[in-house]
Amino acid sequence: MQNKEKRIQDIQEIMRNSVQHHMISDVEVGAFLSSGVDSSYLVSLAKTDKTYTVGYQNPQYSEIEFAQDLSAKLDIRNTSKQISKQDYLKKLPEVLYYMDEPSCDPSAVSLYFLSKLASEEVKVIISGEGADEFFCGYNTYRDEVDFKWYNKIPFIFRRILASVLENFPEGRGRNFIVRRGKKLEEEYVGVNKIFSAKERKKVLSFQDTIQNKTITKPIFDRYKGKDNLVKMQALDIKQWLMKDILLKVDKMTMANSLEARTPFVDKEVFKVASSMPQRGKVSKENTKIALREAAKKDIPNDSYKKKKLGFPVPLREWMKEEDVYYEIRKTISQELVKEFFNQKYVLALLEEHKKGKKDNYKKVWAIYCFIKWYEVFFKEK
Numbered sequence: 001m002q003n004k005e006k007r008i009q010d011i012q013e014i015m016r017n018s019v020q021h022h023m024i025s026d027v028e029v030g031a032f033l034s035s036g037v038d039s040s041y042l043v044s045l046a047k048t049d050k051t052y053t054v055g056y057q058n059p060q061y062s063e064i065e066f067a068q069d070l071s072a073k074l075d076i077r078n079t080s081k082q083i084s085k086q087d088y089l090k091k092l093p094e095v096l097y098y099m100d101e102p103s104c105d106p107s108a109v110s111l112y113f114l115s116k117l118a119s120e121e122v123k124v125i126i127s128g129e130g131a132d133e134f135f136c137g138y139n140t141y142r143d144e145v146d147f148k149w150y151n152k153i154p155f156i157f158r159r160i161l162a163s164v165l166e167n168f169p170e171g172r173g174r175n176f177i178v179r180r181g182k183k184l185e186e187e188y189v190g191v192n193k194i195f196s197a198k199e200r201k202k203v204l205s206f207q208d209t210i211q212n213k214t215i216t217k218p219i220f221d222r223y224k225g226k227d228n229l230v231k232m233q234a235l236d237i238k239q240w241l242m243k244d245i246l247l248k249v250d251k252m253t254m255a256n257s258l259e260a261r262t263p264f265v266d267k268e269v270f271k272v273a274s275s276m277p278q279r280g281k282v283s284k285e286n287t288k289i290a291l292r293e294a295a296k297k298d299i300p301n302d303s304y305k306k307k308k309l310g311f312p313v314p315l316r317e318w319m320k321e322e323d324v325y326y327e328i329r330k331t332i333s334q335e336l337v338k339e340f341f342n343q344k345y346v347l348a349l350l351e352e353h354k355k356g357k358k359d360n361y362k363k364v365w366a367i368y369c370f371i372k373w374y375e376v377f378f379k380e381k
Contacts, residue, residue: 004290007280011294014272018263019045022126029261030122032114033078035066037288038128038137040303041295042263044074046126052118053080054110061312066303073300081117083110085318089327096373098255099248103373104194104366106313108248115256123259129249130264133233133241134273135291136281138191144229145284150180166198184228185213185220191236192244194362203367205342215239229278241265316361325354328368336379341367 023029023046031043033051043051051071055062064080071078088109095112096103118125132138150158162181165174179187189212200208219238223231246265253260263269273291280290286305295304318324329350337343346367353360 004280004293007276007290008294008297010272010275011290012297014266014269015041015263015294016045018266018269019126022261022263022266023048025124027123029124029126030118032118032125032127033067033070034128035063035303036128036306037292037295037299037304038131038264040070040299040301041131041291042126042128043070043076044295044298044300047074047076048126049076050118050121051076051078052114052125053078054083054114054117055080056083056312056314058314058317061314063312066301066306070299070301070303079117079121081113083113085314085321085324087113088313089324092369093372093376095252096369097376098251099373100251101373102370103244103248104362104369105244105248106315106365108252110313111248111252112255115253115258115260119256119258123257124261125253125258126261126263127249128264129245129262130241130269131288131291133237133245134264134270135276135288136229136233137288137291138236139287140191141229141232141287142282142284144227144278145282147176147180170196170199184231185216188232188235189216190239191232192240194366199363202345203342203363205338205340227278229281315365316359319350319361319364320354320356325350328364331368331371332364334371336374337371340370340374 019042028050029046029048030050030052031039031046031048033039033043033053051067053064053067055064059065062082064082067080068078091109091112095109098112099108115125158177158181160181162178165177165181168174195203197208197212216235216239219235220231223234226234246262249260249262276290281288283289286292286307292304319328329347331337332341332343332346332350337346346364349358349360350364352358353364
């Protein structure tokens with residue numbers, strides 16, 4: 001118990017210190033605010049007078065109500081904007097232009113609108129990036145706790161079963177067994193994997209020569225001997241946090257002449273976070289255990305215990321609606337697509353999703369975003 005309280009106190013102390021330093025500015029500092037623990041914790045510590053939130057019409061994908069509740073309890077102001085489906089799709093090519101590389105992260109567009117909203121009043125913003133990677137906020141990390149029982153089966157048997165099921169169509173149970181029949185170093189490429197190595201061969205129209213291990217081996221080698229949770233965190237910090245999350249917030253804020261500051265991404269915060277044992281990171285019930293306990297002492301509502309949403313966008317639902325479905329189908333049906341993708345296979349993925357046979361929205365969206373990016377930079381007008 002004493003160790004647990006010490007961990008919580010350490011987080012409180014280092015986060016208050018980090019927020020205090022990141023609030024130093026010659027101009028007013030605002031804050032991005034969602035319904036989750038990360039931004040809610042920062043805002044509760046900073047008590048910056050101006051906070052900004054975006055959401056969508058579907059309540060399942062909107063955090064506006066929760067952000068307004070916290071702002072009211074802290075007696076600070078919250079400015080919010082609801083993003084329409086039409087505005088989202090219209091803005092995508094411009095967002096891909098500012099990203100300057102193919103990106104299928106749906107939250108990039110949300111972040112653009114959020115940055116634009118904040119830039120109308122402030123020049124500096126604080127944001128909650130880094131907490132998930134440092135303190136274990138992704139549900140994927142819970143596998144190490146949730147499926148501990150399966151790992152007790154001798155690896156050789158798990159390997160044999162996985163090699164058999166690998167030849168079957170993808171499915172929840174099948175994917176789990178295949179994943180657990182491989183060493184982490186063979187299978188894990190990051191928290192947000194979209195295509196398996198096997199499916200890449202079906203999707204691409206050219207020979208795929210990239211090996212996952214080529215990308216991940218240097219990182220895993222550096223953390224050899226560490227437990228799987230630490231290895232996953234290390235890979236996600238190097239690949240996901242640095243090359244997507246921070247890149248995205250930097251480019252979307254700069255596109256709106258806004259400076260973003262991320263108090264969680266601080267070397268002193270990392271020292272505290274990396275010293276946490278597994279029980280302080282994840283359990284069968286939740287993620288970011290110690291961080292939530294620390295935040296609970298400062299957040300005046302229930303945001304500290306909310307499940308992770310991750311800047312949600314209703315793409316899954318939109319893709320089944322006629323206007324979005326036909327826009328994506330029209331884009332994928334272009335002749336230029338055949339240079340990169342197996343067009344017939346990709347259109348089949350879209351049809352499966354439209355008819356509710358499979359949840360393919362991430363796969364289809366990744367390809368659609370690549371094509372839209374290609375159009376922005378290379379397609380002759």
